[in-house]
Amino acid sequence: MAARTNRNSIPTMFNQKAKKDGEILFTGLHITTEHTGKMEGMYSLSTTAKLNPWCELKAQNIHLICHYCYAEKMLGQYKDLEKNLESNTEILTSTVLSKELLPIINAHSFRFEAFGDLINTTQVKNYFNICRKNKEVHFTIWTKNAWIIRQALEEGEKKPRNLIIIFSSPIVNKAFDLAKIQKVWPFVDKVFTVYDSEEAAEKAGVQINCGGRKCITCLNCYRKGGQNVINELKK
Numbered sequence: 001m002a003a004r005t006n007r008n009s010i011p012t013m014f015n016q017k018a019k020k021d022g023e024i025l026f027t028g029l030h031i032t033t034e035h036t037g038k039m040e041g042m043y044s045l046s047t048t049a050k051l052n053p054w055c056e057l058k059a060q061n062i063h064l065i066c067h068y069c070y071a072e073k074m075l076g077q078y079k080d081l082e083k084n085l086e087s088n089t090e091i092l093t094s095t096v097l098s099k100e101l102l103p104i105i106n107a108h109s110f111r112f113e114a115f116g117d118l119i120n121t122t123q124v125k126n127y128f129n130i131c132r133k134n135k136e137v138h139f140t141i142w143t144k145n146a147w148i149i150r151q152a153l154e155e156g157e158k159k160p161r162n163l164i165i166i167f168s169s170p171i172v173n174k175a176f177d178l179a180k181i182q183k184v185w186p187f188v189d190k191v192f193t194v195y196d197s198e199e200a201a202e203k204a205g206v207q208i209n210c211g212g213r214k215c216i217t218c219l220n221c222y223r224k225g226g227q228n229v230i231n232e233l234k235k
Contacts, residue, residue: 031045038215045112045130047115048085048088049116096129102129105130108137109138109140110137112141118148121157124148124157127163136162139160140221143168153187164222165188166192167185169193175191175231191228193232194232195208195233196234208233
């Protein structure tokens with residue numbers, strides 16, 4: 001599910017580098033630093049679902065959680081946020097950024113894709129490189145497009161040690177077996193599923209264990225071990 005924000009995306013530029021002539025270089029990436037709700041206090045770097053062909057395709061299916069995409073509905077209300085995420089999408093998916101242009105993240109835990117999902121392997125490579133540049137930060141990405149990560153790995157990439165990959169179940173009320181997912185995508189660490197009611201979760205034999213606490217105090221999704229099957233109620 002998408003994260004909520006009470007203001008437009010804050011263009012906090014951690015990624016500045018002074019050249020010999022004094023010119024400052026920026027990638028232009030916008031990092032959201034003011035989330036509310038369960039993500040209050042967390043930072044994230046995201047693209048937009050509106051420019052993601054996979055998101056747009058899945059949104060047409062009423063049986064998928066993408067049909068109820070909160071991020072896409074919200075972007076129409078926050079034009080500056082939408083503009084920033086569109087810019088991020090263009091930058092992250094068009095070219096693999098040089099190390100000097102990658103952001104320095106000033107946070108202990110950080111989320112990739114609070115408002116969108118993976119589009120191509122270029123985006124994966126940029127996220128992997130951001131992890132490598134910020135080795136002390138715990139990164140997590142939620143994605144329904146795990147096959148794109150597999151493609152990046154097949155192209156010679158290696159999953160960073162400080163990155164947790166969570167497979168986000170596309171189907172409401174349907175739990176995916178983590179062990180079975182890992183047989184196909186062994187790089188996946190956890191699985192996340194949305195249920196539309198407590199009754200639906202009970203019928204599926206699962207317990208809702210996400211949403212009652214703030215991410216910054218829980219951090220289960222940002223740490224290895226702990227609960228690897230995460231269940232949340234649809235907002």
